[in-house]
Amino acid sequence: MESTPALDPDLLEKVTNLAKRRGFIFQSAEIYGGFRSTYDYGPLGVNMLRNVKQAWWRSMVQLRDDIVGIDAAILGPPAVWAASGHLETFTDPLVDCRRCKERWREDKIDGVCPNCGSTEFTEPRAFNLMFKTQAGPVEGEGATAYLRPETAQGMFTNFANVLSTIRKKPPFGIAQIGKSFRNEITPQNFVFRTREFEQMEMEYFVPPAEAEQWYQYWVQVRHDWYLDLGIPREMLRLHEHAAADLSHYSKGTTDIEFAYPWGWDELEGIANRGDYDLTQHSNASGTRLEYFDQTANVRYTPYVIEPAAGATRAMMAFLLAAYHEDEVDGETRTLLRLDWRLAPYQVAILPLSKKPELEGVSREVLAKLQPFFMCDYDVTQSIGRRYRRQDEVGTPFCVTVDFGTLEDRAVTVRDRDTTEQTRVKIDDLLAELLDRANVT
Ligand code: GAP
Numbered sequence: 001m002e003s004t005p006a007l008d009p010d011l012l013e014k015v016t017n018l019a020k021r022r023g024f025i026f027q028s029a030e031i032y033g034g035f036r037s038t039y040d041y042g043p044l045g046v047n048m049l050r051n052v053k054q055a056w057w058r059s060m061v062q063l064r065d066d067i068v069g070i071d072a073a074i075l076g077p078p079a080v081w082a083a084s085g086h087l088e089t090f091t092d093p094l095v096d097c098r099r100c101k102e103r104w105r106e107d108k109i110d111g112v113c114p115n116c117g118s119t120e121f122t123e124p125r126a127f128n129l130m131f132k133t134q135a136g137p138v139e140g141e142g143a144t145a146y147l148r149p150e151t152a153q154g155m156f157t158n159f160a161n162v163l164s165t166i167r168k169k170p171p172f173g174i175a176q177i178g179k180s181f182r183n184e185i186t187p188q189n190f191v192f193r194t195r196e197f198e199q200m201e202m203e204y205f206v207p208p209a210e211a212e213q214w215y216q217y218w219v220q221v222r223h224d225w226y227l228d229l230g231i232p233r234e235m236l237r238l239h240e241h242a243a244a245d246l247s248h249y250s251k252g253t254t255d256i257e258f259a260y261p262w263g264w265d266e267l268e269g270i271a272n273r274g275d276y277d278l279t280q281h282s283n284a285s286g287t288r289l290e291y292f293d294q295t296a297n298v299r300y301t302p303y304v305i306e307p308a309a310g311a312t313r314a315m316m317a318f319l320l321a322a323y324h325e326d327e328v329d330g331e332t333r334t335l336l337r338l339d340w341r342l343a344p345y346q347v348a349i350l351p352l353s354k355k356p357e358l359e360g361v362s363r364e365v366l367a368k369l370q371p372f373f374m375c376d377y378d379v380t381q382s383i384g385r386r387y388r389r390q391d392e393v394g395t396p397f398c399v400t401v402d403f404g405t406l407e408d409r410a411v412t413v414r415d416r417d418t419t420e421q422t423r424v425k426i427d428d429l430l431a432e433l434l435d436r437a438n439v440t
Contacts (some may be wrong), residue, residue: 012261022168037187047344052315056200067173072154075145083284093124115404129182147181155203156277170302173204186355189314198311214305215272221252222307230339231321233257249276257316269310275301336394340437343394346373352402362401387424
């Protein structure tokens with residue numbers, strides 16, 4: 001088994017602090033003392049989270065001709081969750097510590113209360129993780145509804161709608177990004193496990209005989225997506241579940257695990273769900289959820305291969321992997337070595353001085369770049385401090401406008417990772433940055 005790469009023991013705390021201090025992630029309802037396990041994404045965090053989702057959508061939908069997207073409702077009727085198996089089996093084993101009364105997930109504590117060290121617990125009870133609510137205007141009389149605990153079911157319940165409106169045949173996929181909700185017993189580790197989170201899931205419908213081959217394919221493709229976006233290879237590993245540990249629907253599951261500060265843990269799961277979901281929804285709804293292969297003149301229920309990722313969890317992994325401290329000019333600097341596609345700002349425009357002479361040309365540069373890059377514009381503090389502030393939030397390029405610019409219509413481009421500075425003509429700037437970012 002791979003060992004966990006050596007990590008700074010304070011990494012989680014450093015990244016959590018940076019995330020708050022620089023406007024990535026705030027505790028929700030903080031002015032009221034916070035609401036456990038819920039988080040708000042600030043001005044930089046919302047940019048980065050959108051970038052994570054955009055990178056996923058681009059690779060899963062935009063660059064392929066076999067996958068389409070949907071955006072399904074979060075609220076759903078009990079019938080969906082009865083058919084999917086969630087009402088009955090989407091549970092965690094809940095135990096109470098007999099000494100301090102804290103509640104825990106039995107499978108996460110190795111028989112010892114993390115709060116008081118006691119080994120005396122109540123018998124485990126199955127605790128359903130779905131949030132139940134009422135839909136309708138009269139309290140107590142409305143219809144029961146559930147907040148979805150996964151986006152996946154929207155793809156199964158819309159299978160016939162999608163098939164009849166687009167011309168696709170297996171193998172083809174339906175993708176969705178959106179919020180999911182789970183009443184986790186022990187939410188923990190910042191945004192790793194929260195009660196409200198975002199998922200990026202894709203259900204790939206295949207002829208049953210091809211299921212194993214597509215399962216292996218998606219494990220590889222999804223692993224390589226994280227590599228391509230800058231997670232070092234040694235911080236990722238694959239973990240195939242033993243048959244006894246499989247979810248109620250799964251014929252095989254492989255987790256892509258990440259080396260978190262607390263050890264290897266799940267980043268994304270890829271499952272072979274067989275024909276479980278379409279069969280269940282077919283039987284429960286009375287709507288045939290099958291594919292008719294006209295060429296072979298056969299009707300069959302496709303198998304489903306599902307890469308299921310968390311957008312918020314992936315963002316956390318990208319932040320952890322990007323966090324670095326190095327030394328520049330004898331001083332320690334903190335930097336996020338984020339891939340430019342994920343960075344909250346790709347370019348920062350920094351007029352050397354607040355003097356009005358520089359404002360016109362600086363704003364001209366900003367307007368030129370804004371349609372192509374998310375830009376920050378900062379005139380406060382010394383240029384050295386501004387570079388450090390941009391390094392700390394992962395901005396790959398700083399563009400400095402100085403008094404020379406008024407003479408030569410050139411600016412200085414500074415690279416985050418090497419701190420190298422290059423003089424570039426304003427007219428060539430956009431092409432230069434697109435080239436450096438390797439925009440394809
Ligand atoms: N449709 C299958 C499914 O939902 P899952 O392994 O339960 O599978 C998929 O969830 C991914 O969603 C996980 O790998 C993780 O990235 C993310 N995820 C699940 N529960 C989460 C939570 N409570 N907080 C944050 N992310 C979560």
